[in-house]
Amino acid sequence: MFLTLVFAGVEALVGLAGIIVDQNTSFQYDASLEDALAAFAFCALVALVLQQQERHGLAALSSLLALGYGVAKAVVVGTTHHSTNPASIALCAVCGACALGALVGSLRERRMVRDTDDYHLLEDGPKPAKLSAYAIAKLLKPYFWPRSLVGRVSVFSTLLFVILSKVCTVIAPLVLASAADAVADRGDVRKAIKMSLLYALLSFTGKILKECQSLAYLNVQKYAFIDLSSDTFAHLHSLSLQWALSKKMGEVVRITDRGIAGCDTFMKYGVLYIGPSIGEAVAVCVLFYVHFKLWALSLLVFGSVLAYACLTIKMTLWRKRFRQAMNKSDNAWHDRLTDSLTNFETVKYFTAEKYENQQFSREIACYQKSSVSVQASLSILNISQQVILCGCLGGAMALSAIAVHNGQASVGGFVAVNVWIINLFAPLNFLGTVYNALITATVDLSNLSELLAQKPLVKDPEPKVDHPALLSKHAIGVAFSDVKFRYPGVTAVDAGLKQVTFEVAPGTSLGIVGPTGAGKSTIARLLFRFFDVEGGAVTVGGVDVRNVTQASLRMLMGVVPQDTVLFNSSLDYNIRYGKRDCSTDERDDAAKHAALFDFVGRLEEGWETVVGERGLKLSGGEKQRVAIARLFVKNPPIVLLDEATSALDSRTEADIQGALAALSSDRTCVTIAHRLGTIATCDNIVVLNRGRITERGSHAALLALDGDYKAMWDVQARNSEVEVAEESSPEPQ
Numbered sequence: 164m165f166l167t168l169v170f171a172g173v174e175a176l177v178g179l180a181g182i183i184v185d186q187n188t189s190f191q192y193d194a195s196l197e198d199a200l201a202a203f204a205f206c207a208l209v210a211l212v213l214q215q216q217e218r219h220g221l222a223a224l225s226s227l228l229a230l231g232y233g234v235a236k237a238v239v240v241g242t243t244h245h246s247t248n249p250a251s252i253a254l255c256a257v258c259g260a261c262a263l264g265a266l267v268g269s270l271r272e273r274r275m276v277r278d279t280d281d282y283h284l285l286e287d288g289p290k291p292a293k294l295s296a297y298a299i300a301k302l303l304k305p306y307f308w309p310r311s312l313v314g315r316v317s318v319f320s321t322l323l324f325v326i327l328s329k330v331c332t333v334i335a336p337l338v339l340a341s342a343a344d345a346v347a348d349r350g351d352v353r354k355a356i357k358m359s360l361l362y363a364l365l366s367f368t369g370k371i372l373k374e375c376q377s378l379a380y381l382n383v384q385k386y387a388f389i390d391l392s393s394d395t396f397a398h399l400h401s402l403s404l405q406w407a408l409s410k411k412m413g414e415v416v417r418i419t420d421r422g423i424a425g426c427d428t429f430m431k432y433g434v435l436y437i438g439p440s441i442g443e444a445v446a447v448c449v450l451f452y453v454h455f456k457l458w459a460l461s462l463l464v465f466g467s468v469l470a471y472a473c474l475t476i477k478m479t480l481w482r483k484r485f486r487q488a489m490n491k492s493d494n495a496w497h498d499r500l501t502d503s504l505t506n507f508e509t510v511k512y513f514t515a516e517k518y519e520n521q522q523f524s525r526e527i528a529c530y531q532k533s534s535v536s537v538q539a540s541l542s543i544l545n546i547s548q549q550v551i552l553c554g555c556l557g558g559a560m561a562l563s564a565i566a567v568h569n570g571q572a573s574v575g576g577f578v579a580v581n582v583w584i585i586n587l588f589a590p591l592n593f594l595g596t597v598y599n600a601l602i603t604a605t606v607d608l609s610n611l612s613e614l615l616a617q618k619p620l621v622k623d624p625e626p627k628v629d630h631p632a633l634l635s636k637h638a639i640g641v642a643f644s645d646v647k648f649r650y651p652g653v654t655a656v657d658a659g660l661k662q663v664t665f666e667v668a669p670g671t672s673l674g675i676v677g678p679t680g681a682g683k684s685t686i687a688r689l690l691f692r693f694f695d696v697e698g699g700a701v702t703v704g705g706v707d708v709r710n711v712t713q714a715s716l717r718m719l720m721g722v723v724p725q726d727t728v729l730f731n732s733s734l735d736y737n738i739r740y741g742k743r744d745c746s747t748d749e750r751d752d753a754a755k756h757a758a759l760f761d762f763v764g765r766l767e768e769g770w771e772t773v774v775g776e777r778g779l780k781l782s783g784g785e786k787q788r789v790a791i792a793r794l795f796v797k798n799p800p801i802v803l804l805d806e807a808t809s810a811l812d813s814r815t816e817a818d819i820q821g822a823l824a825a826l827s828s829d830r831t832c833v834t835i836a837h838r839l840g841t842i843a844t845c846d847n848i849v850v851l852n853r854g855r856i857t858e859r860g861s862h863a864a865l866l867a868l869d870g871d872y873k874a875m876w877d878v879q880a881r882n883s884e885v886e887v888a889e890e891s892s893p894e895p896q
């Protein structure tokens with residue numbers, strides 16, 4: 164890879180040199196090789212860019228085209244009888260050889276990439292992710308147009324400071340040129356002094372503006388971070404339950420974290436570092452042309468900057484391997500040291516001191532070797548950078564000397580060239596590291612962009628209409644009519660719910676029983692509209708749940724789930740979550756109803772007791788009661804108890820039963836349970852099996868039916884007798 168780049172680079176530089184040589188002789192198409200040299204130089208530059216983008220096939224094609232043109236031109240020149248400049252013939256031959264080298268190199272590269280694509284991925288660092296410019300622009304929008312006005316002013320100042328600082332850097336050498344001209348004249352010493360001072364001032368201003376830009380950017384960073392994080396957070400909460408169920412939350416947190424940091428890297432390096440550097444390179448090249456009227460000079464400088472950039476990037480990636488190897492061997496010798504000393508006694512038992520010494524020395528030698536490689540490769544990088552920099556400097560100064568000699572430029576211009584070129588190359592020194600950071604940022608950005616592109620499965624109707632029952636606190640009913648449903652991605656024909664029809668009149672209760680996996684919780688999820696039905700309809704208060712906003716629908720309902728998850732905060736916070744603005748009296752009332760008040764009174768920190776992550780510091784029954792109190796505070800007209808007591812022992816269940824009964828009185832209540840005792844008092848009961856309702860009726864009616872329900876009832880009655888007997892027997896001594 165490196166050799167191919169060198170071939171193409173030499174080809175480009177020799178081509179450019181050849182054009183300059185040829186320029187001095189009068190152009191005659193049949194006799195001159197100038198056009199062939201130009202073709203070599205151009206195609207080599209194209210090949211360099213393509214190589215950089217790892218489009219080895221196209222790079223090979225570009226080299227082939229240059230070769231073809233060169234050979235064709237050689238035939239034309241050979242068959243005419245004009246004499247051709249021997250220097251151009253030699254340069255053309257060198258170009259031809261280099262083009263051949265680049266062609267072979269590119270083809271080999273192409274084959275290698277094909278063979279070991281994955282291997283390359285690991286070796287050369289992360290592969291740039293496919294990310295459209297639109298997606299990047301959308302992510303970076305808060306950096307250019309934050310919501311806060313102060314933020315916008317900061318963005319504007321940052322960009323202004325960047326531009327002004329670069330303008331100072333580019334203009335300063337022009338002033339230096341005037342100073343040098345004034346010195347050379349030996350006449351106007353005042354002008355010389357004035358210009359010198361102005362030059363110093365401009366250089367100083369350039370540096371100060373750069374610092375101002377960094378300061379202004381701190382503000383941009385702050386506002387963009389706020390916007391980006393809160394937008395991402397809001398987006399995540401706008402997604403459907405199915406997304407949350409199918410995603411690893413740790414991964415989501417990581418993607419968000421890295422994505423936001425990646426946006427900052429992109430902005431800092433891409434927009435504020437590389438962008439202005441490219442602008443400066445173009446401005447300097449244009450200035451060179453304007454100043455010296457030599458396009459070869461501009462081309463040489465531009466080509467050198469390009470070659471310098473490519474070389475720095477490639478060599479930094481190449482150096483990464485040495486650094487990784489060094490880190491690995493560093494860990495290895497430390498591990499060896501610790502392990503050996505931990506086993507001190509064992510080493511003595513086996514008199515293995517000498518062996519341990521040998522092993523340790525080997526690890527140390529390995530570390531030293533890789534550490535030398537890191538340093539040596541850094542020196543190689545520095546030398547290569549200096550070769551290009553000094554080559555460009557020498558070439559540019561020689562060309563400007565010619566321009567001064569020909570009267571196309573002044574001595575001052577000659578002096579300024581030096582400063583321009585040094586300024587131009589200085590920021591490119593760390594380009595490799597910057598490139599690496601940018602590639603990593605692209606991967607992070609593409610992950611975040613993918614996350615932000617997720618669409619919610621369940622959407623609110625347009626225009627957004629709230630549920631009409633929201634304002635009245637009367638009891639409302641619930642109905643499922645011929646509901647058919649399958650979870651997204653599930654294709655099995657008999658999965659999900661089929662022909663589920665039931666009605667719960669306002670203020671009455673419905674019990675749903677059935678074996679695990681029958682679809683009981685699915686009914687609860689459809690009621691909350693976490694998913695949309697495939698056929699039929701779910702209605703709440705006579706309104707199809709699809710015709711009202713999800714928020715207004717969910718305000719009408721409350722649930723006590725099987726596994727209550729609590730926020731890692733105080734008991735007070737967790738209960739007030741049901742209604743954020745509830746009064747202390749309301750909270751205490753709710754706690755009394757949920758049989759929680761006395762428990763809180765006994766706690767040392769009372770309401771301020773922190774419940775631990777997911778509420779793990781509380782027992783199952785206590786958590787359950789917090790969930791019930793939370794619902795009392797919310798006070799919804801419909802409550803849903805999804806196996807609310809299944810994880811509890813019979814005694815705690817009996818304790819909570821009272822609280823649940825209080826919660827469901829005066830409300831429409833749907834109770835899901837597999838312990839039939841909990842639902843025996845319901846006005847109506849449905850038995851669900853494999854997504855279908857198999858039996859329905861009141862407890863007495865279902866027992867009389869002598870079907871599945873009766874069978875379950877008998878089994879549970881027997882089990883509970885055993886349980887009661889066990890619980891009342893004396894403890895074994």
Ligand SMILES: Nc1ncnc2c1ncn2[C@@H]1O[C@H](COP(=O)(O)OP(=O)(O)O)[C@@H](O)[C@H]1O
Pocket residue numbers: 405408650651653659677678679680681682683684685686
């Ligand atoms: N998000 C989901 N995606 C796919 N299948 C699911 C999902 N949630 C539940 N299921 C499946 O749907 C069926 C019914 O689940 P559920 O209603 O939770 O049962 P239960 O009656 O025990 O409450 C089960 O077979 C379950 O594996």
Ligand SMILES: [Mg+2]
Pocket residue numbers: 683684685806
């Ligand atoms: Mg369930």
